[in-house]
Amino acid sequence: MVASITPSAHLADVRYEIRGALTRRARELEAAGLDIIKLNIGNPGRYGFEAPAHLREAIARHLHDSEAYGHEQGLEIARETIAAQQRARGARHVEPERIFIGNGVSELIDLSLRALLQPGDEVLLPSPDYPLWSAATILNGGQPRYYHCLASHDHQPDPDEIEALITPRTRALVLINPNNPTGAVYPRALLQRLVAIAARHRLLLLADEIYDEILYDGATFQPLAEVAGELPCLSFGGLSKVHRACGYRVGWMSLSGDPARTAAYRDALQLLAALRLCANVTAQWAVPPALQSAPTIGALTAPGGRLHEARRIVLEAVAASDYLELVAPDGALYAFPQVRADRFADFDDEAFALRLLEEESVLVVPGSSFNVPRSRHFRLTLLPPPAQLHEVFVRIERVLARMAHEQAQAPAAAVA
Numbered sequence: 001m002v003a004s005i006t007p008s009a010h011l012a013d014v015r016y017e018i019r020g021a022l023t024r025r026a027r028e029l030e031a032a033g034l035d036i037i038k039l040n041i042g043n044p045g046r047y048g049f050e051a052p053a054h055l056r057e058a059i060a061r062h063l064h065d066s067e068a069y070g071h072e073q074g075l076e077i078a079r080e081t082i083a084a085q086q087r088a089r090g091a092r093h094v095e096p097e098r099i100f101i102g103n104g105v106s107e108l109i110d111l112s113l114r115a116l117l118q119p120g121d122e123v124l125l126p127s128p129d130y131p132l133w134s135a136a137t138i139l140n141g142g143q144p145r146y147y148h149c150l151a152s153h154d155h156q157p158d159p160d161e162i163e164a165l166i167t168p169r170t171r172a173l174v175l176i177n178p179n180n181p182t183g184a185v186y187p188r189a190l191l192q193r194l195v196a197i198a199a200r201h202r203l204l205l206l207a208d209e210i211y212d213e214i215l216y217d218g219a220t221f222q223p224l225a226e227v228a229g230e231l232p233c234l235s236f237g238g239l240s241k242v243h244r245a246c247g248y249r250v251g252w253m254s255l256s257g258d259p260a261r262t263a264a265y266r267d268a269l270q271l272l273a274a275l276r277l278c279a280n281v282t283a284q285w286a287v288p289p290a291l292q293s294a295p296t297i298g299a300l301t302a303p304g305g306r307l308h309e310a311r312r313i314v315l316e317a318v319a320a321s322d323y324l325e326l327v328a329p330d331g332a333l334y335a336f337p338q339v340r341a342d343r344f345a346d347f348d349d350e351a352f353a354l355r356l357l358e359e360e361s362v363l364v365v366p367g368s369s370f371n372v373p374r375s376r377h378f379r380l381t382l383l384p385p386p387a388q389l390h391e392v393f394v395r396i397e398r399v400l401a402r403m404a405h406e407q408a409q410a411p412a413a414a415v416a
Helices: 009-013 021-031 053-061 076-088 104-114 131-139 159-165 188-201 224-228 259-275 287-292 306-320 349-360 386-415
Strands: 099-102 122-127 143-148 170-176 204-208 233-238 251-256 378-381
Touching: 009 131, 021 349, 053 287, 076 099, 076 251, 076 287, 099 104, 099 259, 104 131, 104 204, 104 233, 104 251, 104 259, 122 131, 131 143, 143 159, 159 188, 170 188, 188 204, 188 224, 204 224, 224 233, 224 251, 251 259, 306 386, 349 378, 349 386
Parallel strands: 122 143, 122 170, 170 204, 204 233
Antiparallel strands: 099 251, 233 251
């Protein structure tokens, strides 16, 4: 008998249902001939969006300059451009040597936590979170400590709850702003309170700001580094969402605040960056034109733009629903509706998502996948054409109506 290979015990608490069991089931259904509407991933290129032409042109011009390994932290011209952007936003002490470019923000999240954590150290994470943050914390020996961002509080964190969670082992506070999955955008006054907490407890601030320019109906993005001032802050950005270039795999992180307090950490980041040699060189040539040219996302998020219209369709569909409610997303590429408690006393978000997939060929992500216990939520992306999103909510309503009918029949069946 051949012994099976036992995977790492670290993986026992790691989940990533955005590309998990439901996605595998969707592929099976596709192989059987069904047409699945996939709303599980914020991947603009799969929905007809394109990266701006001047990014592609910059890459084409520099193909011959991209065949050797690059600097472990990224191309100097790209890092200079990112540093200039961060300084213009009010970040302090940001120079190219404090910029790190990676194969997407995902790689950099892992690298940033690997450089920081000792076994058993704690990281404060939002619930719901983007699950990579939880996974990277666990895989690097840390312990997630979740603070709630409830729909009843407009998905905004409670600073008092956050401070109450801090222990002597707490090392960092993670903020995702604009938020994935909820679309919440954090006001300056809230960020000031969170920075004050981090200062009192000497926490590293980790600001996932990949959706920084994707905003709706007058919402304003406030960079955390400007509020943090001299306090150490690591800010994450990239080309994948605002510039619709997920496949380029270009993300960056910018270390701001007092250099004396972050020198050893910066050197640890450089060591880890060097161990993986370098990030994708070819696509880094797109960074300067992306950040130095006029923004292109505004036409999509303004009234009449495709993303704004998709969001409008979702808001109208939820308002008309007999079963759903929603805090309107102010930013990012997602909506995070929840099923009303007065319609379903008990609700299994994973069972609902599976029924929606198998009965109506729509793939969404259950809210519990974002580290929300006993969730009534599900996440869907705003990237499909607005007309398709209208059809999606027709199908969602049909599934929920069937579930409500079965719930109503259950007591009668039990009595009989």
